[in-house]
Amino acid sequence: MTVKAPHAHLVELGTAPHINAGKLIGTQHPGTAQQPFVRPAWVAEKNATIERIAKALGNEIMRAARRAANKAATFASPGAQAAFHHTPPACGVFSHPK
Numbered sequence: 001m002t003v004k005a006p007h008a009h010l011v012e013l014g015t016a017p018h019i020n021a022g023k024l025i026g027t028q029h030p031g032t033a034q035q036p037f038v039r040p041a042w043v044a045e046k047n048a049t050i051e052r053i054a055k056a057l058g059n060e061i062m063r064a065a066r067r068a069a070n071k072a073a074t075f076a077s078p079g080a081q082a083a084f085h086h087t088p089p090a091c092g093v094f095s096h097p098k
Contacts, residue, residue, distance in 0.1 A: 011035050 005011075014034035020027045 008038070012038050 015032045017031040020029050
């Protein structure tokens with residue numbers, strides 16, 4: 001589940017002391033300490049995540065290669081070139097300069 005958290009970087013990295021804006025305008029904020037959660041999660045899960053991505057990407061690459069091979073085989077069959085032949089429109093877009 002993805003949760004929108006536009007303040008996540010402030011939790012991860014902490015904040016420096018600063019003067020507030022908004023409803024608390026002009027008040028002093030003492031800052032916050034770092035509470036890392038993204039980096040430790042990445043360190044703990046990166047190998048498994050990379051393996052999952054590599055497997056999924058490899059599967060998709062193999063599927064695309066099979067589709068391309070099937071298309072090439074179909075195109076190479078007798079009479080297929082006539083079926084795939086495309087005549088450009090006579091609008092002049094594809095015409096060669098004289």
